[in-house]
Amino acid sequence: MNSSREKLPGNWSSASNNEKGPRFSLFDQEEALLQHADQMVDKLDQVADGVRELANAYRQSYRSQTRLLRMSDRMQLDLQQANQKLEAQAESLRTLNEALEQEVQAREQLADELHRLAMMDDLTGVYSRRQVLEVGERELARRRRQGLTPLTLLMMDLDHFKRINDRFGHAAGDTVLVAFAEVLHRNLRESDAVGRLGGEEFLAVLPEVDLRGGMTLAERIREEVAALRIPWEQQGDGSGSVDLDLTVSIGVAALRSTHESLDTAIMRADDALYQAKLSGRNRVMLAKAEERGNQSDPEV
Ligand SMILES: Nc1nc2c(ncn2[C@@H]2O[C@H](COP(=O)(O)OP(=O)(O)OP(=O)(O)O)[C@@H](O)[C@H]2O)c(=O)[nH]1
Numbered sequence: 001m002n003s004s005r006e007k008l009p010g011n012w013s014s015a016s017n018n019e020k021g022p023r024f025s026l027f028d029q030e031e032a033l034l035q036h037a038d039q040m041v042d043k044l045d046q047v048a049d050g051v052r053e054l055a056n057a058y059r060q061s062y063r064s065q066t067r068l069l070r071m072s073d074r075m076q077l078d079l080q081q082a083n084q085k086l087e088a089q090a091e092s093l094r095t096l097n098e099a100l101e102q103e104v105q106a107r108e109q110l111a112d113e114l115h116r117l118a119m120m121d122d123l124t125g126v127y128s129r130r131q132v133l134e135v136g137e138r139e140l141a142r143r144r145r146q147g148l149t150p151l152t153l154l155m156m157d158l159d160h161f162k163r164i165n166d167r168f169g170h171a172a173g174d175t176v177l178v179a180f181a182e183v184l185h186r187n188l189r190e191s192d193a194v195g196r197l198g199g200e201e202f203l204a205v206l207p208e209v210d211l212r213g214g215m216t217l218a219e220r221i222r223e224e225v226a227a228l229r230i231p232w233e234q235q236g237d238g239s240g241s242v243d244l245d246l247t248v249s250i251g252v253a254a255l256r257s258t259h260e261s262l263d264t265a266i267m268r269a270d271d272a273l274y275q276a277k278l279s280g281r282n283r284v285m286l287a288k289a290e291e292r293g294n295q296s297d298p299e300v
Contacts (some may be wrong), residue, residue: 129195153203
């Protein structure tokens, strides 16, 4: 029997041995080992759980990082696109602004041109009717402020102007009007104002000029106009080059007092002009003081 029994190493002996000394139960040992192994397995399980949790956490954080990175890439792209759009909008605003500035400039030029047209007679370069009357009113107001500074008006009308138009055409009439305006420019001073009231009728406002000075000036203008010979090339089957001549009738009136209105003075000058026409044209006539206005302040 003994020979068939295996000899156990160290202190281990068979439970069937009746020898004294420590006895080890294989079962207990196995049990202990198994318990230990179970504990180890539990711990390993716990470690594995921990590792799994860590791995999960790591995976989640990796995913959210990747998501964030993708989002930031997208946002960067969106920002770039938005920036490009803004730059394009800024560019078109700049272009729009330039166009607006050009438009404003063009409108200002147009307004200046309209103002100039309202102020000036385009054909002759003298003031328009509106402007010469405005200057006249301004001068009258200044005269009232400063007392009895003289102011004289010349109302001028070309004689038989219609004949020139009828015989030589409208362009010839225009040339005559320009030539007459040149005579006026030559004879008037910087402080004087002259305007075309309409057709072939002109008004000169002469501040600081008394009746005698006005008469002298009107006479000089009349003489220069009568001496004009304006060369004119006839069109079509006309008889070639001719000299256009003309005369002018002038009515002169000086403001009689600071109370007299410009309109009244103009009417007196106009009446004098009418008298000049009636008396045979090509002459200067003075306004008659007794016809209208202040009887105690005659001017002739
Ligand atoms: N060429 C030209 N003619 C004009 C212009 N404005 C008006 N007229 C003409 O001027 C002429 C004026 O004629 P009337 O009012 O009869 O005056 P007039 O022939 O000068 O006669 P009196 O004033 O009585 O000496 C008309 O035939 C108008 O058509 C213009 O800007 N250019």
